[in-house]
Amino acid sequence: MSISLHDLARSLGLPVLAGDVSRPVGWVHGTELADPTPFLEGGELLLTTGLNALTPGYVERLVRAGVVGLGFGTGLGHDVVPAELVRQAGESGLGLVEVPREVPFIAISKAVSKALAADEYAALTRTSEAQRALTRAAVRGGVAGVVRRLGQWINGWVVLFDAAGEPVHAHNARQVPELREELARLGTSGGLASAAFATDDWHVFLQALGSRARGVLAVGTTEPLDADLNIVNTAASLLTLALAQNDAVDAAHRELRNGQFRLLLNGIPVEGLPERFRVFLADDPPDGGFWAEHDGRIVVLAAESDGHASSEVDRTEVARGYREARQAEKAGVRTFEELAGSLKVPEGFAESLLQPLDTETRETLRTWLGHHGAWDPAATELGIHRHTLKNRVRKAENALGKSLDSPGLRAELWLALHREGQ
Known part of the structure; x- marks a missing residue:
C-alpha cells in the first residue's frame, strides 16, 4: 500500500x-x-x-x-x-x-520513491505468484479450477458466463448484480472486448474470452482492481486456452460419434448401445447417452428422448430406424407407430400390390427396405449372401414389372408390407 x-x-x-x-x-x-x-x-x-x-x-x-x-x-x-x-x-x-x-527536500522525495518502489515490487511479486497459482489450477482443475482460484486471489466474486449469458462456473457469487444488459452489449457494436463499471456495492470488470462465442469472465471487487487487473487478465488468457482445448476435445468426440453413426447406418454394430432402442430426431443434444449429427440433424439413440421417434430397433437396424424417424417427422407425429396407424390405405391395396410376390420374396423385401436398401446389413439379417439377396430383389422386380430404384415404389411396398404384418 x-x-x-x-x-x-x-x-x-x-x-x-x-x-x-x-x-x-x-x-x-x-x-x-x-x-x-x-x-x-x-x-x-x-x-x-x-x-x-x-x-x-x-x-x-x-x-x-x-x-x-x-x-x-x-x-x-x-x-x-x-x-x-x-x-x-x-x-x-x-x-x-x-x-x-x-x-532536506530530497530526503522526502527519496522516502516516497522507496515506498513506491516497494509497492511496485510487492505488486509484481503478488502478480507472479497469482499467475503461477492460476496456471497450476488450470492444469489440475481446468476451467472450474481457474475460476475458483481467481476468486480466492482477488477476494471477490467471479462468474464465467457462456455465450447465452448463463453462468457455468462461479465462485462466491451470492451477491452478483444483474449483468444481462452489460453482457449483451459486450462484443456487439464497436467490438468491445471488455467493460468496467461500478454498482452501489461492487467494481465490476467483464472480459470476453477470445471471442464472444467462448464466453465472458465477470469479476466483482469492493475496490478497483488496479494492479490485480493483471491477475484477472492472466486468468482470462488461461480460460480462453482451456475453453479452446475443450472445444477441440468436444469436436473430436463429436466426429467420433458421427463416424460411429455412419457405421450403424451401414449395419455395422458399435459398442455402448442398449439391446433395443429407438432412433430420435431431436432439436438439441441430450445430456447423456449416444447422439450424433447427420444431415444437419441431431440423431439420438435411446429408449426415450425428445423428438420424432422410430419403432424399436437394435444395433443392426439403425438405418431402418433413421428412415422411420424421418417419416414420423415429415408426417408430424411423435412415433413411427402413430404414422402407420394414421395412414388411410385403399381397401385391397396391400393385397393387390403384393399378390405377385411369394412369402420368401415378401420377407426379403421387408428386411431389405427396413435397411434402407443397404445390401450387406439386410443380407446379414436374412442369413444369406448379398448376391442371393440381389437375385431375390431382381425376382421381385420381374414379378412386379417395375424397378425398385423408384422411391415411390419402395414407399408403396414398405407400406403394403407393414399393413400386411398388422
Missing part, C-alpha cells in the same frame, strides 16, 4: 499542522509557482519554501488539482509556517506539514 502523508511525516519527524494527512502520496514535487496546477496530475505532495504560498486562492487551487498535501520548508524564507496558511489548510482539508531546514 502507498505511504500516506501521516506515515511519511512520522517517519521523517515532520510536524503535522493541519488538514487530512491520511491520503497516500503518489509523488513529490517541489515548486515555488503561484499556480503549479497546470503541471500536476493529482496525488502529489508539494514542497515549497513559501515564496508564493500566501498568494490569494493558492490553497483552493491545490485542492481542486487533487494535491494530497503541502510540505512547507522553514528556516529559509519563513521561521515558522504562516498562521494564515495553517488556517486555510485546516478549512479546506489540505494536509499541511512543516519541513524543518535540517530535513
Whole structure:
C-alpha cells in the first residue's frame, strides 16, 4: 500500500499542522509557482519554501488539482509556517506539514520513491505468484479450477458466463448484480472486448474470452482492481486456452460419434448401445447417452428422448430406424407407430400390390427396405449372401414389372408390407 502523508511525516519527524494527512502520496514535487496546477496530475505532495504560498486562492487551487498535501520548508524564507496558511489548510482539508531546514527536500522525495518502489515490487511479486497459482489450477482443475482460484486471489466474486449469458462456473457469487444488459452489449457494436463499471456495492470488470462465442469472465471487487487487473487478465488468457482445448476435445468426440453413426447406418454394430432402442430426431443434444449429427440433424439413440421417434430397433437396424424417424417427422407425429396407424390405405391395396410376390420374396423385401436398401446389413439379417439377396430383389422386380430404384415404389411396398404384418 502507498505511504500516506501521516506515515511519511512520522517517519521523517515532520510536524503535522493541519488538514487530512491520511491520503497516500503518489509523488513529490517541489515548486515555488503561484499556480503549479497546470503541471500536476493529482496525488502529489508539494514542497515549497513559501515564496508564493500566501498568494490569494493558492490553497483552493491545490485542492481542486487533487494535491494530497503541502510540505512547507522553514528556516529559509519563513521561521515558522504562516498562521494564515495553517488556517486555510485546516478549512479546506489540505494536509499541511512543516519541513524543518535540517530535513532536506530530497530526503522526502527519496522516502516516497522507496515506498513506491516497494509497492511496485510487492505488486509484481503478488502478480507472479497469482499467475503461477492460476496456471497450476488450470492444469489440475481446468476451467472450474481457474475460476475458483481467481476468486480466492482477488477476494471477490467471479462468474464465467457462456455465450447465452448463463453462468457455468462461479465462485462466491451470492451477491452478483444483474449483468444481462452489460453482457449483451459486450462484443456487439464497436467490438468491445471488455467493460468496467461500478454498482452501489461492487467494481465490476467483464472480459470476453477470445471471442464472444467462448464466453465472458465477470469479476466483482469492493475496490478497483488496479494492479490485480493483471491477475484477472492472466486468468482470462488461461480460460480462453482451456475453453479452446475443450472445444477441440468436444469436436473430436463429436466426429467420433458421427463416424460411429455412419457405421450403424451401414449395419455395422458399435459398442455402448442398449439391446433395443429407438432412433430420435431431436432439436438439441441430450445430456447423456449416444447422439450424433447427420444431415444437419441431431440423431439420438435411446429408449426415450425428445423428438420424432422410430419403432424399436437394435444395433443392426439403425438405418431402418433413421428412415422411420424421418417419416414420423415429415408426417408430424411423435412415433413411427402413430404414422402407420394414421395412414388411410385403399381397401385391397396391400393385397393387390403384393399378390405377385411369394412369402420368401415378401420377407426379403421387408428386411431389405427396413435397411434402407443397404445390401450387406439386410443380407446379414436374412442369413444369406448379398448376391442371393440381389437375385431375390431382381425376382421381385420381374414379378412386379417395375424397378425398385423408384422411391415411390419402395414407399408403396414398405407400406403394403407393414399393413400386411398388422
